[in-house]
Amino acid sequence: MDILIGSLFAVLEPSTFGLMLVGIAIGFVVGILPGLGGAVTLALMLPFTYSMSPVTAFAFLLGMHSVTATTGDITSVLFGIPGEATTAATVFDGYPMTRRGEAGRALGAVLFSSLVGAVFGAFVLAISVPVIRPIVLAFGPPEFFMLTVLGLSFVISLARRNVLKGFIMAGLGFFLAMVGLDPQAGIPRYTFGQLYLWEGINLVPVVVGLFGMAEVLQLMMTKSSIASAEQRSVGRITGVMQGVRDTFTHWWLTLRCSAIGVAIGLIPGMGGAVSQFIAYAHAQQTSRHPEEFGKGSIEGVLAAGSVNNAKEGGALIPTLAFGIPAGTAMAILLSAFLVTGLVPGPDMLGKNLNVTYAMVWTIVIANVITVAVSFLFLQQLARITFVKGSLLVPFLLVLLALGAYTANNSFADILVMLVFGAIGVGAIRFNWPRAPLLLAMVLGDTTERYLFLSYSLFQWSWVTRPLVLLLAVVTLLGVFWPLIARLRAGRGQPGRGSAPSVRAARVG
Amino acid sequence: MSGSARRFRAPSADLVVLLVLLVLFGMAFVQARAWPFRTALFPTGTAIFVVAIILLKLLLDARSAGRARAVLAAPPILPLPPTVGGDAASAALIEEEAATEAEAEDVFSTTSRSVWLRSLAWLGGFFVLVWAAGLLVAIPIFAFAYLVVESRERRLTAAIYAVVSWVVIYGLFDQLLRIQLPSSAVLGLAGQ
Numbered sequence: 033m034d035i036l037i038g039s040l041f042a043v044l045e046p047s048t049f050g051l052m053l054v055g056i057a058i059g060f061v062v063g064i065l066p067g068l069g070g071a072v073t074l075a076l077m078l079p080f081t082y083s084m085s086p087v088t089a090f091a092f093l094l095g096m097h098s099v100t101a102t103t104g105d106i107t108s109v110l111f112g113i114p115g116e117a118t119t120a121a122t123v124f125d126g127y128p129m130t131r132r133g134e135a136g137r138a139l140g141a142v143l144f145s146s147l148v149g150a151v152f153g154a155f156v157l158a159i160s161v162p163v164i165r166p167i168v169l170a171f172g173p174p175e176f177f178m179l180t181v182l183g184l185s186f187v188i189s190l191a192r193r194n195v196l197k198g199f200i201m202a203g204l205g206f207f208l209a210m211v212g213l214d215p216q217a218g219i220p221r222y223t224f225g226q227l228y229l230w231e232g233i234n235l236v237p238v239v240v241g242l243f244g245m246a247e248v249l250q251l252m253m254t255k256s257s258i259a260s261a262e263q264r265s266v267g268r269i270t271g272v273m274q275g276v277r278d279t280f281t282h283w284w285l286t287l288r289c290s291a292i293g294v295a296i297g298l299i300p301g302m303g304g305a306v307s308q309f310i311a312y313a314h315a316q317q318t319s320r321h322p323e324e325f326g327k328g329s330i331e332g333v334l335a336a337g338s339v340n341n342a343k344e345g346g347a348l349i350p351t352l353a354f355g356i357p358a359g360t361a362m363a364i365l366l367s368a369f370l371v372t373g374l375v376p377g378p379d380m381l382g383k384n385l386n387v388t389y390a391m392v393w394t395i396v397i398a399n400v401i402t403v404a405v406s407f408l409f410l411q412q413l414a415r416i417t418f419v420k421g422s423l424l425v426p427f428l429l430v431l432l433a434l435g436a437y438t439a440n441n442s443f444a445d446i447l448v449m450l451v452f453g454a455i456g457v458g459a460i461r462f463n464w465p466r467a468p469l470l471l472a473m474v475l476g477d478t479t480e481r482y483l484f485l486s487y488s489l490f491q492w493s494w495v496t497r498p499l500v501l502l503l504a505v506v507t508l509l510g511v512f513w514p515l516i517a518r519l520r521a522g523r524g525q526p527g528r529g530s531a532p533s534v535r536a537a538r539v540g
Numbered sequence: 541m542s543g544s545a546r547r548f549r550a551p552s553a554d555l556v557v558l559l560v561l562l563v564l565f566g567m568a569f570v571q572a573r574a575w576p577f578r579t580a581l582f583p584t585g586t587a588i589f590v591v592a593i594i595l596l597k598l599l600l601d602a603r604s605a606g607r608a609r610a611v612l613a614a615p616p617i618l619p620l621p622p623t624v625g626g627d628a629a630s631a632a633l634i635e636e637e638a639a640t641e642a643e644a645e646d647v648f649s650t651t652s653r654s655v656w657l658r659s660l661a662w663l664g665g666f667f668v669l670v671w672a673a674g675l676l677v678a679i680p681i682f683a684f685a686y687l688v689v690e691s692r693e694r695r696l697t698a699a700i701y702a703v704v705s706w707v708v709i710y711g712l713f714d715q716l717l718r719i720q721l722p723s724s725a726v727l728g729l730a731g732q
Contacts, residue, residue, distance in 0.1 A: 196597045203590030214579040250647045252659040422691035426683040441720045461648040462553045480582045
């Protein structure tokens, strides 16, 4: 307890706190601007930490990194362009709410659930570090493979009523994940002689194109403001506190999605891009109103908001305890350990426990400050959605171009963004779900890598490992649960027995 | 446009998309056959799975289109009761199809062709300008032109907007954040 309190005072020390505020300010801007990833910014800021003490360095870096997802949600809600690759799921329901004039409520909900998620993640990090070792060690490549399969099974939920179309889009996403050098043999797959494609298709231009470009094109066509005309006449955004109250009303959902964020954050290679879709699909699967998802469901906003901040706490656990980075950002943070002279592992749970707890406090304080500042400027931020659409178009086009270009500093990324923009527009026009494509694209290469690793290590005996079997059962339950629920509902309503079969025939 | 006519238009768009994807995944399958087993396993598996789903979708679409046609051809005597049976199933089918179409009633499906073309021209023009002249040159030119021509803003407003956007992008991204901005491909080619 002494160390816990002592580390709080260490973070609040003026020089450390001041640098944390600088980090938060940078993270705030980076999160809002599409395409500027938190990981890239971490890498850019890493050289500045050479002369800092460990606590100060992590207050600066982690303060910056842990708020990017929070403010990335703001861009997703207001403009339909994900501020971060990890906030794409926020667009699904946050943006429709903005369009019907509920930007305040959506922002209130997404910001407050982000704060809850961040605090939850930090809390789990604080209590789990001493006991997490056996749990993480119980997971090997076979279990990670089954987790990716579990993640892929959520395609069914994300596809909503268009299950067959969802499968086809997921297949397309999986196929896109295969583009690039094969990790097994180093053979280029579907690269068509283009060196650019050897590293695979970057997720950022895909997300920006698929979701952002379609919204900008809509704005160019209608020329009206993002929010509805009736709301514009009111002149002032309302419902912010309603959004905060929604977080409390759906507290169990918020905590469940935060737990998903922590759990997925723990797994190396999965990352926030995966966890947001899994949490979103889970929220839809368990909702009493799944039909509202994608049209402005507050539950969808809360799920996406809470998960992407909770994952930071989870991702720090393997990074601190074993020196295994859970993702790119954590790998960069790992280099900060070396810069500041720390060795991840048992020392972080003993000799350097104060640094570990300082990280916990940094996540909490940084997010409290960010959410408080966001709430202060919420009226101004949301007022942008009442501005005439055509005035926003040049500004949004710049964000699209920069968002895509900064992935690799290549114009080819802009071309990729335009191609996926066309796919996004087509998907909206002809009612094809976009989320399954992204989910499969994110999980594709991870699935392949863990399957071959499992086979190389255990041949086929890995399929009988207890955790693998447990995860297989959970996956099957997830896949067949909607069918079971429908059958149970059908039995409860006499005379409607044929409904499931009718819908089953129309699943495409 | 009548409801019945609209009902038969959407499946035809889906049909085109499905056929394009069928060809795409067929080609992906053929290309993967030339690779070693491990390299080809996932691409081949994905291609076979997706082709099977596409064929199933085509089959179901053809069947539901046939049913819908039969129901629409029948004289509208009485509303169909919500009970078990073939006709009720078809009615539910059409009802659900109509609901799906109502959801898809978005800007893209209601905008006229001229607005489509104009918007795409502006969009394409912006990215061509970025490619040719670089982002810092493209921003003020595009912002001014778009606001004057398309948004009907006053020239002074458009000019202020153009200057402010240039200052913000140059100051924030180039000078403060040191982010590399897309540069002119034409100048790059000329320099080689």
